[in-house]
Amino acid sequence: MNTFLPSAMLILSCLTAATADATASAYFPTLTTNEKEEYSTWVNARSSSYPRHAFMPSASDQEDGAAVFWNIEGDTIHFAVAVRAEGWVGFGISEAGGMIGADMALYQASNPTELVDAHVIEDRSMPLTDDCQDWTLEGASTGENGWMIVEMSRLLDTRDSQDHAITRDVDLWAPPTRIVAAWGDGDSISYHGKKNARNSVRIFANHSNELTETQVLLETLEGESDGYFDFFEDEFEIPAEETYYHTLCRTIDELNIELPWLLETPTQQEHSSQNPAEESLNQRNNTNQSLYFLTANHESFPSQRRARRAAPSLFSLSPASASASATAYFPTLTTDEKEEYSNWIIAHSSSYSRHVFMPSAVDEEDGVAMFWNIEGDTVHFAVAVRAEGWVGFGVSEAGGMIGADMALFKASNPTELVDAYVVEDRSMPLTDDCQDWTLDASTIENGWMIVEMSRLLDTQDTQDHTIKKDADLWSPPTRIIAAWGDGDSISYHGEKKARSSVRIFANHSNELTERQVLLETLVEESDGHFDFLEDEFLIPVEETYYKETCRTFNELNIELPEGQSMLTIIGAVPVITAETAEFVHHFLVYLQKDCTDDSFFTRTMLYTWAPGDEGWALPNDVGFPAFENENNQAVMIEIHYDNPSFKPEMKDSSGMRFYYTHGERTHRAGILEVGDPWLSLEGESIPEGLTQYEFTCPGACSSSLLGRELNGENQGVTIISEILHMHQTGVRMTNEVIRGDEVFHKAVADVYDFEQQGGHRVSQDSYEVLPGDSFRTTCYYKDGVAFGLASKEEMCIAFIMYYPAKRSAYGQPWICPHEPGADFGTGCEGELEYVDLNGVDDLGREFGDSSGECAATPSTNTSTTESLAGQPSSAPNKEPATITLKVPSPTTEPTSGADWLGLSLLLPSAAVLLVVLLA
Numbered sequence: 076m077n078t079f080l081p082s083a084m085l086i087l088s089c090l091t092a093a094t095a096d097a098t099a100s101a102y103f104p105t106l107t108t109n110e111k112e113e114y115s116t117w118v119n120a121r122s123s124s125y126p127r128h129a130f131m132p133s134a135s136d137q138e139d140g141a142a143v144f145w146n147i148e149g150d151t152i153h154f155a156v157a158v159r160a161e162g163w164v165g166f167g168i169s170e171a172g173g174m175i176g177a178d179m180a181l182y183q184a185s186n187p188t189e190l191v192d193a194h195v196i197e198d199r200s201m202p203l204t205d206d207c208q209d210w211t212l213e214g215a216s217t218g219e220n221g222w223m224i225v226e227m228s229r230l231l232d233t234r235d236s237q238d239h240a241i242t243r244d245v246d247l248w249a250p251p252t253r254i255v256a257a258w259g260d261g262d263s264i265s266y267h268g269k270k271n272a273r274n275s276v277r278i279f280a281n282h283s284n285e286l287t288e289t290q291v292l293l294e295t296l297e298g299e300s301d302g303y304f305d306f307f308e309d310e311f312e313i314p315a316e317e318t319y320y321h322t323l324c325r326t327i328d329e330l331n332i333e334l335p336w337l338l339e340t341p342t343q344q345e346h347s348s349q350n351p352a353e354e355s356l357n358q359r360n361n362t363n364q365s366l367y368f369l370t371a372n373h374e375s376f377p378s379q380r381r382a383r384r385a386a387p388s389l390f391s392l393s394p395a396s397a398s399a400s401a402t403a404y405f406p407t408l409t410t411d412e413k414e415e416y417s418n419w420i421i422a423h424s425s426s427y428s429r430h431v432f433m434p435s436a437v438d439e440e441d442g443v444a445m446f447w448n449i450e451g452d453t454v455h456f457a458v459a460v461r462a463e464g465w466v467g468f469g470v471s472e473a474g475g476m477i478g479a480d481m482a483l484f485k486a487s488n489p490t491e492l493v494d495a496y497v498v499e500d501r502s503m504p505l506t507d508d509c510q511d512w513t514l515d516a517s518t519i520e521n522g523w524m525i526v527e528m529s530r531l532l533d534t535q536d537t538q539d540h541t542i543k544k545d546a547d548l549w550s551p552p553t554r555i556i557a558a559w560g561d562g563d564s565i566s567y568h569g570e571k572k573a574r575s576s577v578r579i580f581a582n583h584s585n586e587l588t589e590r591q592v593l594l595e596t597l598v599e600e601s602d603g604h605f606d607f608l609e610d611e612f613l614i615p616v617e618e619t620y621y622k623e624t625c626r627t628f629n630e631l632n633i634e635l636p637e638g639q640s641m642l643t644i645i646g647a648v649p650v651i652t653a654e655t656a657e658f659v660h661h662f663l664v665y666l667q668k669d670c671t672d673d674s675f676f677t678r679t680m681l682y683t684w685a686p687g688d689e690g691w692a693l694p695n696d697v698g699f700p701a702f703e704n705e706n707n708q709a710v711m712i713e714i715h716y717d718n719p720s721f722k723p724e725m726k727d728s729s730g731m732r733f734y735y736t737h738g739e740r741t742h743r744a745g746i747l748e749v750g751d752p753w754l755s756l757e758g759e760s761i762p763e764g765l766t767q768y769e770f771t772c773p774g775a776c777s778s779s780l781l782g783r784e785l786n787g788e789n790q791g792v793t794i795i796s797e798i799l800h801m802h803q804t805g806v807r808m809t810n811e812v813i814r815g816d817e818v819f820h821k822a823v824a825d826v827y828d829f830e831q832q833g834g835h836r837v838s839q840d841s842y843e844v845l846p847g848d849s850f851r852t853t854c855y856y857k858d859g860v861a862f863g864l865a866s867k868e869e870m871c872i873a874f875i876m877y878y879p880a881k882r883s884a885y886g887q888p889w890i891c892p893h894e895p896g897a898d899f900g901t902g903c904e905g906e907l908e909y910v911d912l913n914g915v916d917d918l919g920r921e922f923g924d925s926s927g928e929c930a931a932t933p934s935t936n937t938s939t940t941e942s943l944a945g946q947p948s949s950a951p952n953k954e955p956a957t958i959t960l961k962v963p964s965p966t967t968e969p970t971s972g973a974d975w976l977g978l979s980l981l982l983p984s985a986a987v988l989l990v991v992l993l994a
Contacts, residue, residue, distance in 0.1 A: 101425055102130045103159070105138045105450060113219040114142075114157055121226075125155055130425075131256055131272035137428060140272040141166070141256040147279070150231055152241060153213070157224040160258040160270070164223050165193075165202070168239040172253040172273055177202075178239040179255070180210040182225045184217040185262045190227055194237045201264070209233040223258070243279045247292055251275040293402070297410070304332045315634075404432045404444045405461070415523045416444070416459055423527075427457055433557060433573035442573040443468075443557040452532055454542055454579070455515065459525040462559040462571070466524050467495075467504070470540045471554045471574070472835075478826025478922065479504075479556055480540040482512040484526045486519045487563050492528055496538045498826055498923040499806075503565070505923075507538040524559070537924040543838045544580045548593055548646075548692040549795050549876070551836035552576040576689075590648065590689045597646045597692055601734035605633045607710055608650060608730035614658050616721045619865040625670035625711040628702045635737065641703035642735040647682055648690030655727040662714040664731060666699070666707035674709065681710075681746070682731070683798060683874050694795070697878045698740035706886070717865075744795070745880030748890045749810065750852035750872045751905075754862065755892070761804070761859025761869060765912035768871055772850040772891035774813075775902025780881045780889050781846040791845040792881065797822045798874040799835045803867065807855040807918050808835065810873040814848050822873070825922040827855075844877070850891065855918050 099118050103111060122128075125144030133140040143166070144155040156166045167179025174195050179202060181191040190212035193202035214226040232240040244252050253275050257267035277291070296303075311321065401420050405413060424430075427446035435442040445468075446457040458468045469481025481504060483493040492514035495504035511534040518525040533541040545553050558572040581592065597604075612622060628640070635642060651659055664682040667674040681699055682691070693699075702708055712730060750770045761768075781790045799808040805827045812820040820842050824835035854871035862869050881889045883901055893903040912918065 098425070099128050099142060099144070102142045103139065104426070104448070106159075110220070113216070113222045114224070117157070117216055117222075117224050121155065125153070127278075129274060129276050131254070131274040133269060133272050135269035141258070143254065143256070143274075143276075145278065147231070151228055152231055152278070153226070153228040155224060155226040156256060157222065158256070158258040159221055160223045160260055161217075161221055162258075162260040162262060163264045164225055164256065164258040165264070165267075166225070166227075166256045167193075167254070168241060169253045169255045169273070170239060172255070172275070174255065174257075174271075177255055178237065180225075180227055180229075181264060182212070182215065182223070182227075183262070183264065184223065187215055187217060188212070190225070192229075192238070205235065205237040207233070207235050207237070209235055209238055241278055244277045245279045247295060251277045297402075302333065304330050306330065401430050401444060401446070405441065407440045408461075412522075415518065415520045416525070419459070419518055419523075419525050423457070427455065429579075431575060431577050433555070433575040435571065435573050443559070445555065445557070445575075445577075447579065449532070449580070453529055454532055455527070455529040457525060457527045458557060459523065460557070460559045461522055462524045462561055463519075463522055464559075464561040464563055465565045466526055466557065466559040467565065468526070468528075468557045469555070470542060471556045472540060472824065472826055472828075472922065475556070475574070475828050477828055480538065480922075481556070482526075482528055482530075483565060484514070484517065484524070484528075485563070485565065486524060489517055489519060490514070492526070494530075494539070496923055498920070505538075507536065509534070509536050509538065511536055511539055537921050540922070542579055544840075545578045545838065546581045547694075548596055549694060551796075551838055552578045553838075593646070593648060593690050593692055597648070597734040600692070600695060600736070601645060602642075602737045603634065604732050604734045605631050606650065606730065606732050607631065607712055609714070609728050611726040611728055614655065614716050614718055614722075614725040614727055616718060616723050618717065618719050618721070618867075620716045620718070621864070622714045622716060623711060624714075625667075625709055627670055627709045631710065639737060641739075642701055642737060643698035643739050644681065644701050644733050644735050645698045645740070646690065646692035647731050647733045649684050649729070650732055651729045652727050655725050655729070658716050658718050658722075658725060659727065659729050660715040660717040662712055662729075665711045665713075666701055667709050667711055668706045669709050670711070674711075683746075683800075684731075691796075692734075693740075693744060696741040697744050697795070698736065698742075699744050700739055701735070703739075715864075742878040743880045744876060744878045745888060747875040747877055748872055749850045749875065749905075750854070751862075751870065751907075752872050752890055753892065754864070754870065756862035756871075756907075758861055758863065760861045761856050762911055763858050765806075765914065765918065766856045766859055767853060767910050767912055767917075768856070769851060769853045769908040770871060771906045771908070772852075773902060773904070773906070774847040774849040776891045776893075776904075777844060777848045778846045779901040779903070780883060781844070791843045792877045792879060794820075794842050794844060795876045795878065797837045797839070797876075799824045799827070799837060800870060800872045800874065801827060801829065801854050801856070802869045803829045804856045804859045804869060805829060805854060805871075806857045807920060808871070808873075809851075809853045809919075810875075811851040811853075812842075812844060812848050813851060814845070819848065823921070825920050855912075 099122060100111070100115050103114065108115075122144070125146050127146060128142065128144040131141045131143060132138070139159065141164075142157040144157075146153045154166065156164060158164050161184060163181065163183045165179050165181045167177050169178075170176035175197055177195045179193050179195070181193050181202060183189075190210050192205040192208045192210045194205055195202050210227050210229045212225070213228055216222065216224040229238075231242075241252060244250065253273065255271070255273045257271040259265060259267050259270055280291070306323075306325065308323065313319065401424060402413075402417050405416065410417075424446070427448045429448060430444065430446040433443040433445060434440070441461065444459040446459075448455045456468065458466060460466050463486060465483065465485045467481050467483045469479050471480075472478035477497055477499050479497045481495050481497070483495050483504065485491075492512050494507040494510045494512045496507060497504050512528050512530045515527040515529055517527065530539075532543075542553060545551065554574065554576050556572070556574045560571055578592070607624075607626060609622070609624060614620070633642070647664070662684050664684075666681055700707070701710075710733075714727075714729065716727070718725070749772050756768075781792065797810060799810060799822060801808055808824045808827050810822040811818050822837040822839060824837070827835060850873075852871060852873050854869075856869060860868055862871075883889070883893070887893065891903045892905040893901055
């Protein structure tokens with residue numbers, strides 16, 4: 076058997092009073108040193124009397140609550156309870172873990188010499204005073220800058236029927252002791268609201284009670300076992316029935332249990348039987364060759380709106396359990412190999428309530444463990460890797476090394492952390508002018524490097540990325556990267572790199588991936604889902620191919636309540652075939668009238684997907700109505716396949732899973748496309764060097780689409796998200812909203828990286844567009860090619876998701892420039908300015924600006940106001956060419972000259988336009 080963490084277990088069992096005050100002082104982490112002064116003073120003075128302690132998070136704030144200390148002397152137990160309150164505090168033992176059935180001690184600051192022994196049976200309104208007063212008040216500190224610290228004692232077994240006996244709870248097969256607390260600021264005891272806490276602790280155990288019961292259990296099992304195996308359902312879809320019994324059986328081979336060869340199980344032939352049923356029974360009961368699970372009373376959701384999640388998440392762990400779950404990272408390492416990492420977790424995990432594992436590029440079970448916590452305007456990170464030389468960690472704009480803001484640490488210089496950044500040159504990060512990262516601590520031991528660091532969320536430094544709020548599922552998560560090596564100096568990392576996308580500000584445990592959080596949300600808020608997948612489509616042996624698949628409502632086999640034919644789409648996730656993922660470049664999703672060619676002008680874009688996008692969930696009052704009128708009775712998905720290696724016999728079944736509700740939400744969503752959505756520049760060559768193409772959609776367009784309301788209410792629309800899209804030679808892209816002569820909003824991809832995403836989802840808050848607002852979409856290229864459909868060609872489109880959806884007076888969705896041949900007086904005729912740039916400085920990048928000054932202006936990619944008057948040209952030595960963009964009708968001869976960029980392009984049918992919106 077393995078000996079699990081021998082040094083760590085020694086530390087756990089020997090947490091004496093000498094170490095108690097240091098760890099207990101870490102409780103209440105959001106308070107300042109001054110705010111914690113009275114508590115810390117008490118801990119320093121009194122902790123020697125209480126070698127055991129635990130923190131009980133409040134019901135509403137994991138970082139606020141009650142600190143409880145205790146010690147057993149013979150047949151007496153001594154407790155101390157510390158809370159932030161000025162009026163009263165209650166503490167006690169609960170039979171079930173709540174207020175009812177609780178035995179408690181009540182203390183009021185207005186009566187500082189009395190401690191009341193009380194109990195609650197069923198009436199929560201007010202505890203009842205015990206007939207016998209068995210609690211003893213030993214000391215109290217009240218009124219010291221908002222702190223109440225009460226010390227008390229009682230017999231372990233008072234032999235009083237109005238008290239709970241505190242019994243031995245050290246055995247892991249027995250339940251722990253359940254403790255509760257509540258507090259308030261009033262003079263008299265009253266309803267506490269959210270000012271309450273509870274926990275389960277093992278009063279008699281030898282380990283530190285900073286470990287939760289789950290952590291102790293997991294450490295014991297890992298220490299005494301040779302391994303483990305999992306038996307999970309594989310996203311079993313619960314039937315729409317009130318009660319359902321589901322059976323699941325797996326053989327030892329199907330469970331993928333790794334055993335030494337001497338422990339291999341008998342062969343199937345040794346246990347064969349003429350009766351298949353008898354054979355199965357023998358395998359389960361006698362030879363233990365299979366596991367057979369019967370899950371009874373699986374409640375499914377009725378046909379109406381779902382009331383709760385289908386099943387509790389296995390990954391929704393609270394911050395209190397962080398150390399146990401983080402210990403499971405690096406699963407292929409032995410206990411001895413993980414000793415330093417596990418010891419660090421035991422000592423420091425309480426400082427980091429959130430954590431995630433970032434697999435390396437070549438090994439899913441090796442990589443980086445990342446921990447973090449936000450305190451006010453500062454974020455604290457810790458990064459653990461198997462390395463001996465150096466580690467780099469940072470935030471990336473697109474998810475790769477270029478455009479990354481990072482911190483670099485070397486074992487050879489253990490007191491220094493270098494703030495650095497990368498714009499385009501991957502060979503070596505550049506040192507920031509302003510050093511905004513702070514090295515908090517480092518551990519370098521036995522092949523491990525664990526670096527703790529911190530910085531402001533917004534450093535106001537153009538060589539740093541602002542870490543923005545990312546909790547909303549319709550906005551992108553924060554993209555993080557790491558690399559490491561064993562050499563004395565930082566050099567090329569090879570495959571020793573990792574990346575991930577996490578929601579730094581989210582409340583869920585970041586053991587959940589973005590996709591898992593998204594799926595849980597969609598399952599909870601939806602009434603059902605339907606899939607739209609290719610059926611083993613044989614990818615053509617061509618460099619670029621666009622595959623269109625259309626299905627009507629009837630062909631999708633969607634089950635709706637009787638008599639209902641419409642639904643509201645609230646989110647979707649991509650379903651990508653793993654074996655052919657490299658060929659799926661992107662796809663577009665539309666709602667349209669039917670599956671005939673005549674439906675082109677009835678279509679509304681629903682979603683655009685590119686690699687790296689996990690899907691989306693709309694705000695809970697926004698949805699896309701589907702199948703509710705004659706113009707959206709079908710779904711069409713257009714998949715762009717890239718097969719540059721011309722691989723044959725590749726079959727793809729990718730597509731989408733759509734989640735919906737039966738009823739309609741308050742607002743209908745739409746997607747506005749600006750820039751060059753109809754690819755009017757197709758075939759036009761982009762000059763070599765650096766080039767800027769600026770597309771403008773005039774204010775007359777938004778006035779026409781948004782100004783048709785007659786009720787006098789707000790005519791604006793709310794922007795939820797933006798996706799900026801170019802191809803491989805694109806290096807920067809912006810999309811601006813101009814109100815009057817000011818830039819009201821600016822979405823930026825400062826260092827565009829097509830390899831990472833295909834489309835850049837901008838981190839930003841929602842904002843409002845009003846009638847008269849114009850759009851300016853600017854794309855910058857380096858050694859560009861020609862505009863066209865393929866990935867090796869170029870595009871310039873911004874996709875803007877907004878609500879409520881708008882249509883022209885003729886029923887067409889909002890796009891600027893408008894549809895081919897649509898001269899409806901909407902004013903949606905775009906203009907183009909393009910210019911050859913002199914050099915990199917003319918790109919106008921804000922990230923990486925090396926001014927040499929630390930008072931840098933932060934990058935602008937949320938709603939801002941910026942005067943246009945007097946702005947210098949990005950290339951003052953060259954005159955821009957201004958051209959009006961009018962997309963010609965597919966049924967007329969093309970125009971010539973400046974109106975049509977000199978292109979002699981005739982679009983013979985609308986079908987050609989099905990493939991030009993995004994690649």
